[in-house]
Amino acid sequence: MTDQVFDWMAAANKKAKGKRPEYFDDPEDERMLSILMAVVGEVSVLRERMDTVERLLDAKGTISRDDIESYTPDKEAAYERGAMIREYIYRVMRGPHQMVEELQQAEPPVEEVSRELKEI
Amino acid sequence: MSKTVPSDQKLDVAPPYNAVARHGVSPQPSHDEIARFDFLANFNKFMASTLSPGNKLAYDKRVLPAFLKEHGREPQDRFEIRHAMNKDPFHKFWSALKRNSMEMRQQNGRAIVLRQIDELNAKARQYNGGAQGVKSTLELNPEIAIPRYQSAVDIHCMPGSYHGEELPGDVSAGANYDCGIFATTGGGLGALTDGGGQALVDWIKKERPGWEPRRVLDIGTTVGHNIVPLALAFPDCEFIAIDTAAPILRYAHARAQSLGATNIKFIQANAEDLSRWDDGTFDWVQTTMFLHETSGKALPKIIAEGYRVLADNGLMLHLEQPEYSDAMPLFEQFLRDWDAFNNNEPFWSSMHALDMKDEMVKAGFDRDEIFETGVRAVVDREIFPEAPTGEDEDHGRAAFWHAYGAWKNADQMQEAAE
Numbered sequence: 001m002t003d004q005v006f007d008w009m010a011a012a013n014k015k016a017k018g019k020r021p022e023y024f025d026d027p028e029d030e031r032m033l034s035i036l037m038a039v040v041g042e043v044s045v046l047r048e049r050m051d052t053v054e055r056l057l058d059a060k061g062t063i064s065r066d067d068i069e070s071y072t073p074d075k076e077a078a079y080e081r082g083a084m085i086r087e088y089i090y091r092v093m094r095g096p097h098q099m100v101e102e103l104q105q106a107e108p109p110v111e112e113v114s115r116e117l118k119e120i
Numbered sequence: 121m122s123k124t125v126p127s128d129q130k131l132d133v134a135p136p137y138n139a140v141a142r143h144g145v146s147p148q149p150s151h152d153e154i155a156r157f158d159f160l161a162n163f164n165k166f167m168a169s170t171l172s173p174g175n176k177l178a179y180d181k182r183v184l185p186a187f188l189k190e191h192g193r194e195p196q197d198r199f200e201i202r203h204a205m206n207k208d209p210f211h212k213f214w215s216a217l218k219r220n221s222m223e224m225r226q227q228n229g230r231a232i233v234l235r236q237i238d239e240l241n242a243k244a245r246q247y248n249g250g251a252q253g254v255k256s257t258l259e260l261n262p263e264i265a266i267p268r269y270q271s272a273v274d275i276h277c278m279p280g281s282y283h284g285e286e287l288p289g290d291v292s293a294g295a296n297y298d299c300g301i302f303a304t305t306g307g308g309l310g311a312l313t314d315g316g317g318q319a320l321v322d323w324i325k326k327e328r329p330g331w332e333p334r335r336v337l338d339i340g341t342t343v344g345h346n347i348v349p350l351a352l353a354f355p356d357c358e359f360i361a362i363d364t365a366a367p368i369l370r371y372a373h374a375r376a377q378s379l380g381a382t383n384i385k386f387i388q389a390n391a392e393d394l395s396r397w398d399d400g401t402f403d404w405v406q407t408t409m410f411l412h413e414t415s416g417k418a419l420p421k422i423i424a425e426g427y428r429v430l431a432d433n434g435l436m437l438h439l440e441q442p443e444y445s446d447a448m449p450l451f452e453q454f455l456r457d458w459d460a461f462n463n464n465e466p467f468w469s470s471m472h473a474l475d476m477k478d479e480m481v482k483a484g485f486d487r488d489e490i491f492e493t494g495v496r497a498v499v500d501r502e503i504f505p506e507a508p509t510g511e512d513e514d515h516g517r518a519a520f521w522h523a524y525g526a527w528k529n530a531d532q533m534q535e536a537a538e
Contacts, residue, residue, distance in 0.1 A: 008234035011286050012227055018273030018464045023216035030216070037220040041159050041228075048155035069151050072138045075503075082133025085162045096171055096217065099210050103177035 134161035134306040139503045141311035144378025145243050147232045147299050156228045160303035168514035178210040198453040222277050229300035233292050244291045247374035258373040259387045260366045269415040273464045283365035294343045294371025307504045308519035315497025317349035333403035339391040340410030344372035351381040359384040392421040400431040408439040412471040423483040433533045437525040444472045456515045476524040489526040496520045
């Protein structure tokens with residue numbers, strides 16, 4: 001077996017050749033975002049697995065691990081699961097999403113509004 | 121599950137990874153590996169449709185005004201826009217998220233493939249010849265050097281690129297490339313990721329009904345996504361598919377054989393030198409999304425060699441993303457350039473600035489032989505979405521291409537016949 005000499009988990013993480021662009025002023029932020037995004041992905045995976053378990057239990061009452069591994073959603077379930085992932089993405093991406101809204105409509109600082117309200 | 125779907129409304133969600141068809145050398149994904157690609161497919165949709173419009177807003181509302189103030193003029197090219205946008209907090213964050221999505225796609229794909237690499241290699245060996253040795257439809261030539269334009273960086277952040285091996289003689293590069301395209305295109309290329317090849321079949325059947333090419337050359341075939349549908353549509357035609365990378369060809373050949381496309385010969389060769397083939401050998405010479413992965417000097421050589429081996433009345437066809445003409449706004453050019461600098465496509469920017477018609481004229485075509493057309497991926501619309509173009513387009517990844525083509529000396533041939 002090659003798995004004793006070939007560590008596929010380490011190999012899966014191989015870096016692509018070519019200097020990685022720097023997006024943030026602090027290089028640690030690059031690593032923090034990469035960890036965060038990996039966790040964001042893994043939470044989605046857990047949610048999908050839970051959905052599979054719930055659907056199988058609904059249909060059969062009792063399930064095995066094989067049932068989970070071989071589960072294939074029908075068209076309606078596939079759409080519902082897609083919508084579930086979409087909803088999850090919107091929830092975790094609220095911050096960047098709101099940046100788009102801020103760009104659409106520039107707003108004065110609330111401190112300024114506060115001063116204004118004092119006078120009216 | 122909680123009810124998140126209003127019954128009267130259809131949300132734009134990616135099809136499930138379960139809808140991806142399996143062939144003889146497909147990596148077998150586990151439940152959670154499927155779920156990882158489901159997340160990425162939907163995340164990329166979100167990035168393109170919901171977050172990406174923020175780039176134009178940031179440009180119009182603050183980056184362009186600041187540029188005008190500083191320079192007293194508009195940006196002159198897409199590079200000036202990029203340098204200015206790279207300092208904008210919104211664009212920086214969007215780019216960082218997108219880069220992470222690309223890196224996650226590679227890690228996720230490699231993890232699926234590498235944990236079952238022994239099984240995949242064994243399956244590929246079986247299709248490639250088994251105990252009898254390598255089939256004559258797979259020809260690997262170790263003397264073919266990997267050109268600098270393929271080795272300088274790992275193209276689209278794919279560790280090891282097309283020519284990398286994790287174990288000697290393995291097929292991991294092809295299997296990883298094949299299994300993850302679903303995630304980056306949100307399923308836009310269909311069950312076998314062959315929506316481009318299916319589109320070519322549809323196009324040629326309408327363009328030249330009844331035409332039966334004798335021999336077709338596919339340059340830069342990678343895993344053969346786009347040539348297998350053509351080979352199945354023209355079973356009596358001989359197909360030659362070339363690439364410089366052996367690992368990807370091992371996978372491509374096994375994949376094609378398992379899908380019944382036994383009339384394709386996969387050959388490790390560099391298209392800059394097609395001297396093993398005589399003038400006029402092929403009735404059709406084509407590339408699909410390949411020329412942007414070459415270089416400034418290689419591209420004209422490849423087109424000139426393609427012209428030489430093309431027979432009179434034969435078709436040359438190149439599928440690419442649209443070129444950066446003067447008519448294309450500089451901001452759109454900048455956005456389409458994202459992959460060049462953020463996803464390891466170093467020739468992408470220069471290639472799309474070329475006038476492909478000029479390049480084809482330099483290779484020998486008459487200008488009036490050249491045509492351009494749009495080609496949209498043909499996929500099962502019951503399951504797979506039509507790739508959005510325009511506002512919601514995922515620039516650089518949309519399953520909608522610009523085709524540059526020409527029928528060699530077709531006018532003269534017709535005149536001679538009359």
